[in-house]
Amino acid sequence: xxxxxxQKNRALRQEALRAQxxxxxxxxxxxxxxxxxxxxDPESDTFANELAKYKEANAQRLKIMxxxxxDIKVTEVIDGTDEYKKAxxxxxxxxKVILLESA
Numbered sequence: 001x002x003x004x005x006x007q008k009n010r011a012l013r014q015e016a017l018r019a020q021x022x023x024x025x026x027x028x029x030x031x032x033x034x035x036x037x038x039x040x041d042p043e044s045d046t047f048a049n050e051l052a053k054y055k056e057a058n059a060q061r062l063k064i065m066x067x068x069x070x071d072i073k074v075t076e077v078i079d080g081t082d083e084y085k086k087a088x089x090x091x092x093x094x095x096k097v098i099l100l101e102s103a
Contacts, residue, residue, distance in 0.1 A: 021064060021065065033054045034058070037055070
């Protein structure tokens with residue numbers, strides 16, 4: 001089925017948005033915030049405020065990532081034979097190989 005110009009443009013915009021979000025909302029930011037939470041002093045006067053700030057930041061990042069960067073289990077992937085398959089149809093070993101090759 002041929003794509004219309006609008007569908008092609010939409011796909012380009014979505015891919016650009018995914019790339020931007022992948023750069024801005026990296027998992028590393030989440031890990032950094034978790035390390036900051038671990039380093040907080042529970043005896044500090046600002047403990048509750050700092051904890052809430054980092055928890056909310058992580059929650060928002062996860063929400064954005066889930067919206068625009070869907071889980072690999074629900075997306076289509078290409079296996080070694082260049083065939084598209086639903087990720088749920090692949091074994092964990094096949095998914096691991098595909099992820100390692102794409103990294």
